[in-house]
Amino acid sequence: MTYQSGIRLRAQSVVGLLLTLCLALFTPALAQSPPPEVVDLTLGISVEGRPITGVRIGSGPRKLVLVGATHGFPERNTYELAMQLVEHFRANPAAVPPEIRLYIIPLLNPDGMALSRRQNANGVDLNRNMDTSADSCPENDWSQRVSGAYGIVSDTGGPYSDSEAESRVIRDFLLDADGVVFFHSNAGVVFPACNHEPSIALARVFADGAGYAFIPKWDFYPITGGMHDWAGGLGIAAITPELVTGDQPEFAQNLSGVEAVLRSANELLPQPQPQTVGGFAVQPIIWRAWRAWGGEPLFGLPIAPPVQTADGWTQLFERASFEYKPAQSDTTAAVQIGLLGRQLLTPAEVAVESPQPDARFFPETQHNVSGPFADFWQINGGLPIFGLPLTAAEQTTDETGAPIVRQTFERGVLQRPLDATSQLDVRLATLGRTQWAQQDARSPETRIWVR
Numbered sequence: 001m002t003y004q005s006g007i008r009l010r011a012q013s014v015v016g017l018l019l020t021l022c023l024a025l026f027t028p029a030l031a032q033s034p035p036p037e038v039v040d041l042t043l044g045i046s047v048e049g050r051p052i053t054g055v056r057i058g059s060g061p062r063k064l065v066l067v068g069a070t071h072g073f074p075e076r077n078t079y080e081l082a083m084q085l086v087e088h089f090r091a092n093p094a095a096v097p098p099e100i101r102l103y104i105i106p107l108l109n110p111d112g113m114a115l116s117r118r119q120n121a122n123g124v125d126l127n128r129n130m131d132t133s134a135d136s137c138p139e140n141d142w143s144q145r146v147s148g149a150y151g152i153v154s155d156t157g158g159p160y161s162d163s164e165a166e167s168r169v170i171r172d173f174l175l176d177a178d179g180v181v182f183f184h185s186n187a188g189v190v191f192p193a194c195n196h197e198p199s200i201a202l203a204r205v206f207a208d209g210a211g212y213a214f215i216p217k218w219d220f221y222p223i224t225g226g227m228h229d230w231a232g233g234l235g236i237a238a239i240t241p242e243l244v245t246g247d248q249p250e251f252a253q254n255l256s257g258v259e260a261v262l263r264s265a266n267e268l269l270p271q272p273q274p275q276t277v278g279g280f281a282v283q284p285i286i287w288r289a290w291r292a293w294g295g296e297p298l299f300g301l302p303i304a305p306p307v308q309t310a311d312g313w314t315q316l317f318e319r320a321s322f323e324y325k326p327a328q329s330d331t332t333a334a335v336q337i338g339l340l341g342r343q344l345l346t347p348a349e350v351a352v353e354s355p356q357p358d359a360r361f362f363p364e365t366q367h368n369v370s371g372p373f374a375d376f377w378q379i380n381g382g383l384p385i386f387g388l389p390l391t392a393a394e395q396t397t398d399e400t401g402a403p404i405v406r407q408t409f410e411r412g413v414l415q416r417p418l419d420a421t422s423q424l425d426v427r428l429a430t431l432g433r434t435q436w437a438q439q440d441a442r443s444p445e446t447r448i449w450v451r
């Protein structure tokens, strides 16, 4: 190395150092720049552990979601269509108007695709697995026995509604959506959620744009527990376009349908309306989660108005608190159940357990969950709803002196009569009321009133 080239190198490293310093100084400014136009997402995993992925294009206030391949391999042209739509909007993000954030989930049923079947890995038809009881159409309510294509009747609705990992992923991801399009094939029609005006309007516009036939109702055979009816029941504009063929993506037609929807997005994608339950206004997205996850039988009624927090809204119900966090809209956790069990009831020292036979052991907290509690925990939503067990199940008495069994979880407390054998005898304890009483005792108004 010559002396001169050494100087040059040193000069270059000084310039490099200055550049690094400048970058470090400007990084906070970069962090505050608008979110990128196109974002890749992983929303959850299938029964066999395959990722369920999506893409977001744009960052407007209205959430529109396109879903492909709910019915796996036989409807793989809907997966190809969704992939082509992803590529189109990746290349043309400006085609998504500023009021919209567009999500595309190309493959809701990756196990069905891998296993060359319509159902998921558990043999459940995901478009017959939803709790559709919130709408005004009792004939579409969930049933284990279902009708499918070609007149085939089978017990593929699942052991209970929302039983499948994939159903829970799309359910929780859509809670803050304004519109959703579920692509299927191959009947060549577009139909809306039952008796839901915004869905009917959306179906008409999409059908006109795509050149498919609009039908007000699918009446070739009954669809129970369908995703479009589930979404419509919660106030989300929801439609099912059926491609004409079983093997072509029909990209140009469906792009025209999507573009027609995007052009009229403000009219077609209504934002959720406030709800009143038991005399309390319920925050609209919290209302959807409360209704979708079990409603009054599981969580009880609201006992206080919604409260605005630093990152969204929270609201107390008799047996749980609900938290809505708009910044989590790219995930399945925009609505969460508050950690009332952990906040209110966990003693400082809890003896850990070793794994017991006939129990589900949670290594994270070293506790077992068994019998009616295990069934109740799993059937009613599992980890996101109840959290991990924080104690062993313990025998105690309720306020009337009757013997009960109780177990504390992160987000609630399960209790049942001592001799209960069924998960139907399990309830969440009224921790919302406990929390409300504590807040009430702390509030200055109450203290003045007590004096």
Ligand SMILES: [Zn+2]
Pocket (backbone or CB within 6 Å): 070, 071, 075, 127, 184, 185
């Ligand atoms: Zn289908």
